Structure formats: C-alpha cells, structure tokens
Amino acid sequence: MQLSVFHTKMLSDQEIWELGKRYVALPNRTVHARADFKAESAEKAQLQLTLDNQPPRHANIIGWPPEKSERKLRAMELASMAALSQPVSPIRPHT
Secondary structure, eight states: OOEEEEOOTTOOHHHHHHHIIIIIOOTTOOBOOEEEOOTHHHHHTTOEEEEOOSSTTEEEEEOOOSSHHHHHHHHHHHHHTOEEEOOSSOBOOOO
16 A cells, blocks of 8 residues: 655645646546645655655655554544645646
C-alpha cells in the first residue's frame, strides 16, 4: 500500500491548489480538501516518504503495516499532525 502525496514546501497556497487541479482532479475525481503536514510526520508515524517526481513534486508514503487496524492507527497519527485546508469551492478537472 502507498499513499500518493505532493511535496509542497516553498509553494504558495495558490500553487498547491494548482497542483491539485493539474494532477489530482481527474475526470471522475474532485478535490474537496487537502491535508498539509511536514515530511517528518511520516517518520514520526513510522512510515517512509519516497520522492519520485512523477508527476513533478510527487511522492509516496510507504511502509504501511499489513493489518488494517494498524494502518488506521498510523493514518490517524499522520492526520493528527496535519492541517486541513479547503478550497473556496471544490476543484474540478481541467476541461
């Protein structure tokens, strides 16, 4: 299992939402919110962050345990270190 994320350090709020519009909002997917956290948060949750830049600034959080209950605990720990942001209106794909 892996969780797809983007490296957003040094980007403005507008630039981060543009990443979401360009790479996350697909024909069948709308962006309603994002969770911002520091890269170190993955390590604190006993996970690993791997940068692959495909697409640009893309990374994956890996190292999830096989047990569902343990994955949920790690996800909750990661969420507790994140800040939730919502756009003014949902972000839909480019048309």
